[in-house]
Amino acid sequence: MYVEFQQLPAHARVWIYQANRAFTEQENRFVQSYLKQAVQDWNAHGAPLAGSFQIRYNQIIVIAVDEHHHAASGCSIDASTGWFKDLAFQLGIDFFDRSVALVQEEALQLFPLLEVKQAVAQGLITTESFIAIPQVKDLADYRAHWPAQANDSWLKKYFVAASV
Incomplete structure:
Protein backbone atom coordinates (compact mmCIF):
# COMPACT_ATOMS: atom_id res chain seq x y z
CA MET A 1 0.00 0.00 0.00
CA GLY A 92 17.44 1.93 -21.35
CA ILE A 93 18.79 2.99 -17.96
CA ASP A 94 21.13 1.03 -15.67
CA PHE A 95 19.93 1.14 -12.04
CA PHE A 96 22.71 -1.14 -10.87
CA ASP A 97 25.57 1.13 -11.86
CA ARG A 98 28.18 1.30 -9.11
CA SER A 99 29.60 4.71 -9.94
CA VAL A 100 30.20 7.19 -7.16
CA ALA A 101 27.72 10.06 -7.40
CA LEU A 102 29.08 13.48 -6.51
CA VAL A 103 26.24 15.88 -5.68
CA GLN A 104 26.59 19.23 -7.41
CA GLU A 105 23.66 21.44 -6.44
CA GLU A 106 20.66 19.59 -7.93
CA ALA A 107 22.59 17.31 -10.29
CA LEU A 108 25.01 14.42 -10.03
CA GLN A 109 28.43 13.84 -11.53
CA LEU A 110 29.26 10.15 -11.74
CA PHE A 111 32.73 8.72 -11.30
CA PRO A 112 33.33 5.08 -12.22
CA LEU A 113 34.43 3.18 -9.12
CA LEU A 114 37.90 2.54 -10.52
CA GLU A 115 38.44 6.28 -11.12
CA VAL A 116 37.49 7.54 -7.64
CA LYS A 117 41.02 7.46 -6.21
CA GLN A 118 42.24 9.49 -9.18
CA ALA A 119 39.34 11.97 -8.81
CA VAL A 120 40.35 12.52 -5.17
CA ALA A 121 44.01 12.99 -6.14
CA GLN A 122 42.97 15.55 -8.77
CA GLY A 123 40.81 17.43 -6.26
CA LEU A 124 37.57 16.68 -8.13
CA ILE A 125 36.25 15.04 -4.96
CA THR A 126 37.26 16.70 -1.70
CA THR A 127 36.57 15.96 1.95
CA GLU A 128 33.73 18.52 1.81
CA SER A 129 32.14 17.09 -1.34
CA PHE A 130 28.70 15.58 -0.91
CA ILE A 131 28.30 12.01 -2.10
CA ALA A 132 25.05 10.16 -2.72
CA ILE A 133 25.92 7.12 -0.63
CA PRO A 134 24.20 3.91 -1.76
CA GLN A 135 23.29 2.51 1.66
CA VAL A 136 21.80 3.82 4.87
CA LYS A 137 20.67 2.12 8.09
CA ASP A 138 17.08 3.31 7.97
CA LEU A 139 14.95 6.32 7.08
CA ALA A 140 16.23 8.30 10.10
CA ASP A 141 19.80 7.81 8.87
CA TYR A 142 18.77 8.78 5.35
CA ARG A 143 17.04 11.94 6.55
CA ALA A 144 19.98 12.97 8.75
CA HIS A 145 23.03 11.93 6.73
CA TRP A 146 22.15 11.72 3.07
CA PRO A 147 23.89 12.81 0.99
CA ALA A 148 27.03 12.46 3.10
CA GLN A 149 30.21 14.45 3.06
CA ALA A 150 32.89 12.39 1.35
CA ASN A 151 35.05 12.47 4.47
CA ASP A 152 32.18 10.85 6.43
CA SER A 153 31.69 8.08 3.86
CA TRP A 154 33.65 5.06 2.75
CA LEU A 155 35.69 7.46 0.57
CA LYS A 156 37.57 8.78 3.63
CA LYS A 157 40.29 6.16 3.09
CA TYR A 158 41.33 8.03 -0.07
CA PHE A 159 41.81 11.30 1.77
CA VAL A 160 44.16 9.74 4.31
CA ALA A 161 46.25 8.34 1.45
CA ALA A 162 46.11 11.67 -0.43
CA SER A 163 47.38 13.67 2.55
CA VAL A 164 50.39 11.41 3.28
Whole structure:
Protein backbone atom coordinates (compact mmCIF):
# COMPACT_ATOMS: atom_id res chain seq x y z
CA MET A 1 0.00 0.00 0.00
CA TYR A 2 1.41 3.31 -1.08
CA VAL A 3 1.86 6.01 1.58
CA GLU A 4 3.39 9.46 1.23
CA PHE A 5 7.15 9.33 1.75
CA GLN A 6 7.04 12.00 4.48
CA GLN A 7 4.57 9.89 6.46
CA LEU A 8 6.93 6.95 6.83
CA PRO A 9 8.46 6.56 10.30
CA ALA A 10 12.15 6.94 11.10
CA HIS A 11 12.59 3.17 11.50
CA ALA A 12 11.47 2.44 7.90
CA ARG A 13 13.82 0.26 5.89
CA VAL A 14 15.47 1.93 2.88
CA TRP A 15 16.94 0.88 -0.47
CA ILE A 16 18.68 3.34 -2.79
CA TYR A 17 18.89 2.84 -6.56
CA GLN A 18 21.10 5.09 -8.67
CA ALA A 19 20.57 5.42 -12.40
CA ASN A 20 23.54 5.80 -14.70
CA ARG A 21 22.02 8.99 -16.12
CA ALA A 22 19.40 11.59 -15.26
CA PHE A 23 15.81 11.00 -16.31
CA THR A 24 14.15 13.13 -18.94
CA GLU A 25 10.92 14.85 -17.82
CA GLN A 26 8.89 12.20 -19.63
CA GLU A 27 10.92 9.38 -18.04
CA ASN A 28 10.53 10.96 -14.61
CA ARG A 29 6.74 11.01 -15.00
CA PHE A 30 6.79 7.41 -16.22
CA VAL A 31 8.99 6.25 -13.32
CA GLN A 32 6.73 8.01 -10.79
CA SER A 33 3.61 6.44 -12.26
CA TYR A 34 5.22 3.00 -12.52
CA LEU A 35 6.56 3.03 -8.96
CA LYS A 36 3.40 4.42 -7.41
CA GLN A 37 1.46 1.47 -8.83
CA ALA A 38 4.20 -1.03 -7.96
CA VAL A 39 4.42 0.17 -4.35
CA GLN A 40 0.62 0.25 -4.10
CA ASP A 41 0.55 -3.46 -5.04
CA TRP A 42 3.68 -4.43 -3.06
CA ASN A 43 3.14 -7.23 -0.58
CA ALA A 44 4.93 -9.87 1.45
CA HIS A 45 3.24 -13.26 1.45
CA GLY A 46 -0.06 -11.63 0.54
CA ALA A 47 0.12 -8.93 3.24
CA PRO A 48 0.35 -5.36 1.92
CA LEU A 49 3.54 -3.44 2.63
CA ALA A 50 3.33 0.21 3.70
CA GLY A 51 5.89 1.71 1.36
CA SER A 52 6.82 4.71 -0.68
CA PHE A 53 9.52 6.16 -2.88
CA GLN A 54 11.27 9.41 -3.56
CA ILE A 55 13.22 10.56 -6.61
CA ARG A 56 16.29 12.65 -5.84
CA TYR A 57 18.46 14.61 -8.25
CA ASN A 58 16.33 13.28 -11.09
CA GLN A 59 18.53 10.19 -11.00
CA ILE A 60 18.29 8.40 -7.65
CA ILE A 61 15.27 6.51 -6.37
CA VAL A 62 14.82 5.84 -2.68
CA ILE A 63 12.41 3.06 -1.74
CA ALA A 64 11.24 2.77 1.87
CA VAL A 65 8.93 0.44 3.76
CA ASP A 66 7.53 0.56 7.29
CA GLU A 67 8.39 -2.90 8.54
CA HIS A 68 6.47 -2.40 11.78
CA HIS A 69 3.36 -2.55 9.62
CA HIS A 70 4.55 -5.76 7.94
CA ALA A 71 8.13 -6.91 7.28
CA ALA A 72 9.49 -7.14 3.77
CA SER A 73 10.35 -10.71 2.84
CA GLY A 74 12.97 -12.06 0.47
CA CYS A 75 10.30 -12.43 -2.22
CA SER A 76 9.03 -8.88 -1.76
CA ILE A 77 12.57 -7.49 -1.89
CA ASP A 78 13.20 -9.52 -5.04
CA ALA A 79 9.97 -8.08 -6.46
CA SER A 80 11.19 -4.53 -5.81
CA THR A 81 14.51 -5.32 -7.49
CA GLY A 82 12.46 -6.60 -10.42
CA TRP A 83 10.85 -3.16 -10.77
CA PHE A 84 14.26 -1.68 -11.53
CA LYS A 85 15.15 -4.42 -13.97
CA ASP A 86 11.87 -3.75 -15.76
CA LEU A 87 12.38 0.03 -15.71
CA ALA A 88 15.92 -0.49 -17.01
CA PHE A 89 14.61 -2.53 -19.89
CA GLN A 90 11.84 -0.06 -20.73
CA LEU A 91 13.95 3.10 -20.43
CA GLY A 92 17.44 1.93 -21.35
CA ILE A 93 18.79 2.99 -17.96
CA ASP A 94 21.13 1.03 -15.67
CA PHE A 95 19.93 1.14 -12.04
CA PHE A 96 22.71 -1.14 -10.87
CA ASP A 97 25.57 1.13 -11.86
CA ARG A 98 28.18 1.30 -9.11
CA SER A 99 29.60 4.71 -9.94
CA VAL A 100 30.20 7.19 -7.16
CA ALA A 101 27.72 10.06 -7.40
CA LEU A 102 29.08 13.48 -6.51
CA VAL A 103 26.24 15.88 -5.68
CA GLN A 104 26.59 19.23 -7.41
CA GLU A 105 23.66 21.44 -6.44
CA GLU A 106 20.66 19.59 -7.93
CA ALA A 107 22.59 17.31 -10.29
CA LEU A 108 25.01 14.42 -10.03
CA GLN A 109 28.43 13.84 -11.53
CA LEU A 110 29.26 10.15 -11.74
CA PHE A 111 32.73 8.72 -11.30
CA PRO A 112 33.33 5.08 -12.22
CA LEU A 113 34.43 3.18 -9.12
CA LEU A 114 37.90 2.54 -10.52
CA GLU A 115 38.44 6.28 -11.12
CA VAL A 116 37.49 7.54 -7.64
CA LYS A 117 41.02 7.46 -6.21
CA GLN A 118 42.24 9.49 -9.18
CA ALA A 119 39.34 11.97 -8.81
CA VAL A 120 40.35 12.52 -5.17
CA ALA A 121 44.01 12.99 -6.14
CA GLN A 122 42.97 15.55 -8.77
CA GLY A 123 40.81 17.43 -6.26
CA LEU A 124 37.57 16.68 -8.13
CA ILE A 125 36.25 15.04 -4.96
CA THR A 126 37.26 16.70 -1.70
CA THR A 127 36.57 15.96 1.95
CA GLU A 128 33.73 18.52 1.81
CA SER A 129 32.14 17.09 -1.34
CA PHE A 130 28.70 15.58 -0.91
CA ILE A 131 28.30 12.01 -2.10
CA ALA A 132 25.05 10.16 -2.72
CA ILE A 133 25.92 7.12 -0.63
CA PRO A 134 24.20 3.91 -1.76
CA GLN A 135 23.29 2.51 1.66
CA VAL A 136 21.80 3.82 4.87
CA LYS A 137 20.67 2.12 8.09
CA ASP A 138 17.08 3.31 7.97
CA LEU A 139 14.95 6.32 7.08
CA ALA A 140 16.23 8.30 10.10
CA ASP A 141 19.80 7.81 8.87
CA TYR A 142 18.77 8.78 5.35
CA ARG A 143 17.04 11.94 6.55
CA ALA A 144 19.98 12.97 8.75
CA HIS A 145 23.03 11.93 6.73
CA TRP A 146 22.15 11.72 3.07
CA PRO A 147 23.89 12.81 0.99
CA ALA A 148 27.03 12.46 3.10
CA GLN A 149 30.21 14.45 3.06
CA ALA A 150 32.89 12.39 1.35
CA ASN A 151 35.05 12.47 4.47
CA ASP A 152 32.18 10.85 6.43
CA SER A 153 31.69 8.08 3.86
CA TRP A 154 33.65 5.06 2.75
CA LEU A 155 35.69 7.46 0.57
CA LYS A 156 37.57 8.78 3.63
CA LYS A 157 40.29 6.16 3.09
CA TYR A 158 41.33 8.03 -0.07
CA PHE A 159 41.81 11.30 1.77
CA VAL A 160 44.16 9.74 4.31
CA ALA A 161 46.25 8.34 1.45
CA ALA A 162 46.11 11.67 -0.43
CA SER A 163 47.38 13.67 2.55
CA VAL A 164 50.39 11.41 3.28
